[in-house]
Amino acid sequence: MTRYTVGIDFGTESGRAVLVDCTNGHELATRVYRYRHGVIDERLPAPDDDVLLEPEWALQDPEDYLRTLQETVPGLLVDTGVDPEEIIGVGIDFTSCTMLPTLADGTPLCMIEELRREPHAWVKLWKHHAAQPEADLINKVAAERGEPWLARYGGRYSSEWFFAKALQILDEAPDVYERADRLIEAADWLVWQLTGVESRSSCTAGYKALWSKSDGFPADDYFAALDPRFAHVVDEKMSRQIESLGGRAGGLSERAAAWTGLRPGTAVAVANVDAHVSAPAVTVTEPGTLVAIMGTSICHIALGAELAVVDGMCGVVEDGVVPGLFGYEAGQSAVGDIFAWFVETAVPPRYHELAGERGLDVHELLEAEAAELEPGESGLLALDWWNGNRSILVDADLRGLLVGMTLATRPPEIYRALIEATAFGTRVIADEFERSGVPVDRIVACGGLPERNTLLMQIYADVTGRRLAVAGSKQAPALGAAMFGAVAAGAALGGYDSIVDASRRMGRLSDTTYEPNPAHQATYDTLYREYRRLHDLFGRHGDDVMRNLKRIQHEAIASRARNPAEPVDA
């Protein structure tokens, strides 16, 4: 009898479920639920719609996650006619760090009537950026105390991560903090909803909450140094019991079975994170490959047999991607976002008209024209820091740069230079991994960008000097989650005993690969030297032009806020 598994990918705007054949990873059906409240960044969807949010806030409604279960999984059964008896496991992956405060029974605080108008009671989405003061404190105290774990996070803890967000609740809404019996990653909360039993994943704990398999969490006196009330956050609001990826979190509860149409007791996998879960989906379970999840930004995953300190990566977690290996994460904070910005902001009408005439979108037209250029022919070079630099500089204050313009410079040339800049950014990360002892022999790309952009893929191969393979599935995270569902079930039930086994049978690459063109590679080596020079100059060696511009900008905006009626340029 064929066995099946369900993977559910909880994204930023929607949730996506996929029903997969355990024997070969074939995806029989997909269902997508677009969250009713999406990203909540202007006002709470509370009774009167009158609670406004501050800038940099980004919340979600946990009921959207439950609705995803109810709206998608039953549909998979309808679409395929698969008998729930044949479905042996469920796995999920989630954006991270996306976290929320709950009662001891898992009820989100924002579902309690008297707290619905309290922003801190809601889910803080990964891109909630209002906890920067807390992140700054976390970094400052860690540096002062010489906390050994700081090196595992490239020397800097992000405002997007768990303790920054938790500390913000304590700072700004101590009553909510007090009321919260649990503070938990949405990924782990969702698994709790599926099984009825709280569990915590080594992936979320490791990458976002400073936990490591060998050392556990930071000591209580570190948390006390942040705030005495925060001293026992781990024991009071979290758990020191961390489950390894690939484990079985529990069996599907009666309630969750009713939501989904699956059988009670179906194996539920330990929660995973969207980027990390993609690695086995694209057949990567061993060192030597960089997995690039490419979309608006890029998340990079690499595996190593040993713990290495890599400058400016996002984090390294033992068992964080595949059990038995160290999983390394790095990132580029804007990639597709830069191309979208360019098309939206800097492409003149005739390209839009021409694209319309040819039945292309503007990206496709620019790509076609950019593909006619030789490497280096534009005379342009960019630093791809439109949204700061995540790796390897870990500096959100950095900004974009474009150099080389003449009166003859044309939009396809700039478009190509922007693609090249993001490729140079990836090369910096790949080279830094290699320099630190984490091998990167080839790159496997997944996500939205590789599907659509042949030129971009070729440029990444030429710039990095490495073969690029492309994911076989368009929904690698959901496939990866389904694979972890099959592992949670185990081989005895028709699944697998390890993610490595599952990956070997269920993971897929596309037939398309991109080999470096030696002539282009040589030119790009030359251009990369210039990129590195600018990278180090503006990012490292004390040339603070970008930081000074940001400071001057903030002063100008503050001055305008103080004197709103001041005549401008009068």
Next chain:
Amino acid sequence: MTRYTVGIDFGTESGRAVLVDCTNGHELATRVYRYRHGVIDERLPAPDDDVLLEPEWALQDPEDYLRTLQETVPGLLVDTGVDPEEIIGVGIDFTSCTMLPTLADGTPLCMIEELRREPHAWVKLWKHHAAQPEADLINKVAAERGEPWLARYGGRYSSEWFFAKALQILDEAPDVYERADRLIEAADWLVWQLTGVESRSSCTAGYKALWSKSDGFPADDYFAALDPRFAHVVDEKMSRQIESLGGRAGGLSERAAAWTGLRPGTAVAVANVDAHVSAPAVTVTEPGTLVAIMGTSICHIALGAELAVVDGMCGVVEDGVVPGLFGYEAGQSAVGDIFAWFVETAVPPRYHELAGERGLDVHELLEAEAAELEPGESGLLALDWWNGNRSILVDADLRGLLVGMTLATRPPEIYRALIEATAFGTRVIADEFERSGVPVDRIVACGGLPERNTLLMQIYADVTGRRLAVAGSKQAPALGAAMFGAVAAGAALGGYDSIVDASRRMGRLSDTTYEPNPAHQATYDTLYREYRRLHDLFGRHGDDVMRNLKRIQHEAIASRARNPAEPVDA
């Protein structure tokens, strides 16, 4: 009886004549003639249209200049009903260095039937850039010999200037060089056509042909070191008899009187150059003011009582602008051109649509939106080197740079940053003049840009920290030329005995002035420090990113030319 004077401004695309009241500078009428052949940069207008030009070439047809006389001056008489008896003088100004080879009687070689298919027989326009190898040789030999005059030209002789163009004729068409009895600035040639007598102006000789009042031309052995056949170029093809600006070149010939409808014998002024002639037209005849002729590029003119060495200026010539003073010239090689490039290349459809809805052109819309910003609020900074840097770096290989972009950056912010960058460029020049002892207490702007761009003018005042006055005439060069016509006639005939007197009575400023806003000035001082840091970093201190990009670009294009069928990105 009221006396009148005629000024004729020979521009790049057209010639413009103006009839002016000698008592007050009032412009009674203007006529414009658009050259039939304009800029000749693709093929000669020779019999069969089959002589193609190399890249970087830019020629003109001298008959277009004669047609300008015939088409414009008679029209002025018709328009105003002024009696030619009342017109006491004629002055002209010209682009420079625009030069041509002629016979001993002034006949341009390109008018000789057997030479019409020879590109080197035609007029080389100021922006003919094909003589770079000759300019390089001129500079190299001058540096080796320690020629003292090199410092007067900011340390670098331009490929646009007289001897580079002359030497190119000798190099590439020795027969044409041999055939040429005279090599002459078009400005001087035109005066020759008006008077029937060859004369040479101190302005063209000084700024473009290495002549100075105190030292004359370089020695023959310098020219011999360039090429033995070039040793006696001055005595064989030019003249050591140089007329001072403000002088009378001669009286109008019978032939020229017939062309123009003016009286034979009318005083004709020594030829002038478009930028330099503008100074007295805007009342500037003394040290302390920087005249900025602002259009696609900016030409700066300043006056000094003594000879100073100013780094990176274009040239300093005694009596070169006003007799008795040293005239300094500097320049920015792209200003309005950058704004035009931006609107053409980098402004998305919705701004074009919005401009249309509001009845504005896109520049006006962007200016209105940019005016809403505080200085510094964009977070952007640019280096205004889209066409290289003329002053003070004298480096055509430099390129544009824009830094500070985020995903929130919008077109009006970039537009403002580009305006600010050109203002910083002007400040560099003004500050360099002051540092070298040439005072710049205020700026007077003329040309096409000041009329239209209030925001731009205010930013220039705020950035430079100096009061900005604006020309009273929209055609300052033609007015200035007319003033020199009045000086050629002299006070006895109803004109003036000096350009200073003429300027006092006939020069005009607009009522509009722009005062620095102290708050904006403070912010711009801070931004200017960042600009200077980037300016010196990319322009001076050995960071060769821009030069390397240009080299890589040229190699890429050359490689494409060698392998035209090579598949791209395959």
